[in-house]
Amino acid sequence: MGHISVVGAGLAGCEAAWAAANAGAHVTLIEMKPHKYTAAHHSPGFAELVCSNSFKAKRPDSAAGLLKQELKLMGSVCMQAALSCEVAAGGALAVDRELFSKTVTQLIKSHKHIKIEHREITDIGNVQGDAIIIATGPLTSEPLANSLKKLLGKSLSFYDAAAPIVAADSVDSELSFCASRYGKNKDGDYVNCPMDKQQYEAFYQALITAETVPLHEFEVEDGLPQFYEGCMPIEALAKRGKDAIRFGPMKPVGLTDPRTGHRPWAVLQLRRENAEGTMLNLVGFQTNLKFGEQKRVFRMIPALHKAEFLRYGVMHRNTFIDSPRLLNSSFALKNNPRIFFAGQITGVEGYMESASSGIIAGINAVRAARQKEPFILPRQTMMGALAAYISDDSVKDFQPMGANFGIIPPLEQQVRDKKERHAMLSHRAINILKQKLVQL
Numbered sequence: 382m383g384h385i386s387v388v389g390a391g392l393a394g395c396e397a398a399w400a401a402a403n404a405g406a407h408v409t410l411i412e413m414k415p416h417k418y419t420a421a422h423h424s425p426g427f428a429e430l431v432c433s434n435s436f437k438a439k440r441p442d443s444a445a446g447l448l449k450q451e452l453k454l455m456g457s458v459c460m461q462a463a464l465s466c467e468v469a470a471g472g473a474l475a476v477d478r479e480l481f482s483k484t485v486t487q488l489i490k491s492h493k494h495i496k497i498e499h500r501e502i503t504d505i506g507n508v509q510g511d512a513i514i515i516a517t518g519p520l521t522s523e524p525l526a527n528s529l530k531k532l533l534g535k536s537l538s539f540y541d542a543a544a545p546i547v548a549a550d551s552v553d554s555e556l557s558f559c560a561s562r563y564g565k566n567k568d569g570d571y572v573n574c575p576m577d578k579q580q581y582e583a584f585y586q587a588l589i590t591a592e593t594v595p596l597h598e599f600e601v602e603d604g605l606p607q608f609y610e611g612c613m614p615i616e617a618l619a620k621r622g623k624d625a626i627r628f629g630p631m632k633p634v635g636l637t638d639p640r641t642g643h644r645p646w647a648v649l650q651l652r653r654e655n656a657e658g659t660m661l662n663l664v665g666f667q668t669n670l671k672f673g674e675q676k677r678v679f680r681m682i683p684a685l686h687k688a689e690f691l692r693y694g695v696m697h698r699n700t701f702i703d704s705p706r707l708l709n710s711s712f713a714l715k716n717n718p719r720i721f722f723a724g725q726i727t728g729v730e731g732y733m734e735s736a737s738s739g740i741i742a743g744i745n746a747v748r749a750a751r752q753k754e755p756f757i758l759p760r761q762t763m764m765g766a767l768a769a770y771i772s773d774d775s776v777k778d779f780q781p782m783g784a785n786f787g788i789i790p791p792l793e794q795q796v797r798d799k800k801e802r803h804a805m806l807s808h809r810a811i812n813i814l815k816q817k818l819v820q821l
């Protein structure tokens with residue numbers, strides 16, 4: 382049968398416990414609430430939604446909608462609960478948060494293979510089980526975070542400072558050029574988005590006056606954000622002076638625009654985010670601007686005028702591990718197949734993404750305990766693509782990632798219409814997942 386211990390009863394931990402128990406394992410789910418709360422958790426129930434009560438779009442041809450369909454097929458306890466306490470929210474799946482947490486808690490507590498313990502784990506070495514799953518979330522308690530740091534070395538971050546990512550095929554190739562500074566690499570590793578003086582000045586004004594996201598109390602000390610050292614948001618750097626970013630991340634040195642034969646006034650460089658080059662990162666553009674503002678302001682850069690944002694930049698407290706170096710796509714440690722991680726701590730971003738990683742970790746923890754081969758979902762599925770992304774060693778500067786179509790391998794045929802393309806990607810994902818589930 383196997384004994385699995387899961388630490389943390391958030392969305393990921395509940396899914397992991399549910400999946401492992403449904404596979405016939407005996408599960409101990411360990412949660413520190415109500416004895417101790419993180420700065421963002423306030424109620425004693427499981428699967429507490431710490432901020433928004435929305436699980437994003439339901440449309441099957443959206444990335445979030447596809448993930449939800451897949452979760453349903455995988456028997457997700459969070460989806461089951463969400464559908465039973467849905468509130469009207471247009472095209473989104475939003476829930477009554479208290480009822481949601483209450484429903485998940487009841488389902489978990491009434492499962493005959495799940496035992497609950499309310500205590501804080503301060504040392505990973507004290508967790509018993511044939512396999513263990515750490516799902517303590519973005520605000521993992523400090524003693525456990527210290528213990529993880531010892532186990533994993535330096536591979537633990539305490540905040541996100543992520544730059545936006547755009548779809549490579551949405552960057553205007555007429556208004557950008559491929560090159561490395563000083564022609565260091567003939568093929569040019571970067572996509573460069575040049576600006577002339579007038580364009581830069583308009584962009585600069587928009588950037589310094591754009592609206593930012595208010596910080597949470599626990600992210601601020603003496604009125605200042607705690608996490609900005611070494612990862613200054615682009616808008617904060619810009620506020621230091623008109624040329625600060627032109628001498629920083631937007632410096633044009635070593636670059637010649639082939640259309641003009643001159644050095645541009647300023648340049649935004651885009652770097653490949655994945656091996657296929659379908660996703661591009663805005664280099665040095667970590668930002669705390671509101672999402673709508675990021676779209677408005679960054680689209681003022683000529684080559685990005687119709688950019689599709691696959692992930693917006695974020696800056697907030699977030700404990701996560703350097704998964705590409707540490708985890709397999711089964712969510713097990715590469716150097717210890719009995720220790721699994723799940724949820725936001727692995728670098729998946731969002732409620733449903735965390736739930737999805739919990740299911741995969743739960744299934745695979747049981748398989749590890751039974752010495753069976755891991756169950757790996759194909760990359761054409763959203764759940765498989767997220768698992769592949771967080772364990773992809775070619776991703777160097779790892780930052781958390783939510784569901785989006787950029788992480789899924791493209792269709793064999795080219796489909797120009799975005800809506801149609803996404804519908805086809807979703808259709809393919811669901812068919813592949815159904816075939817794969819027969820093997821489980």
Ligand SMILES: Cc1cc2nc3c(=O)[nH]c(=O)nc-3n(C[C@H](O)[C@H](O)[C@H](O)COP(=O)(O)OP(=O)(O)OC[C@H]3O[C@@H](n4cnc5c(N)ncnc54)[C@H](O)[C@@H]3O)c2cc1C
Nearest residue numbers: 389391392393413432433502517518522724725731732735
């Ligand atoms: C302030 C804030 C706002 C957010 N807003 C959103 C949002 O609007 N939408 C969105 O999709 N995502 C949001 N997120 C991300 C969100 O946290 C995740 O999407 C999701 O909650 C992660 O699920 P999880 O199971 O990994 O972690 P959590 O849901 O945080 O669950 C972790 C659980 O582990 C417990 N725990 C921690 N340490 C220990 C320990 N040492 N021993 C035992 N138990 C422990 C905690 O009490 C908690 O119950 C936000 C995150 C933060 C910090």
